[in-house]
Amino acid sequence: MKFIDLKDKEISELKKMLVEKKSELFELKLKLKTMQLNNPSQIAVVRKDIARLNTAISAKKD
Template sequence: MNYIDLKDKSEAELLAMLKEKKLELFTLNAKQKTMQLTNTSELRVAKKDIARIQTALTAARAK
């Protein structure tokens, strides 16, 4: 997911994506705690996606 893809989306779409990614991060954290997560880099990717979405939200609200 790139910022370029996100900046064209509406605020409602971004909020929905943010909620989805936060849920994904929660499940990944739970899997890591129970030693079920094999690819730990997924955590980093999810966190970065959340940051990108939040950046796009801030930019959308500033307009």
């Protein structure tokens, strides 16, 4: 996911995507704790996506 793709979307759509990414992060952390996660770097990717979404939402508010 790139920031360029996000800046054309509406705030409501961005917030919906943010909720989905946060739940995905929760599931990945749960899998990590139960030793079911094969690729731990997925957590970093999802965290960066969440940061991009937060940045896009705050940019839309101004």
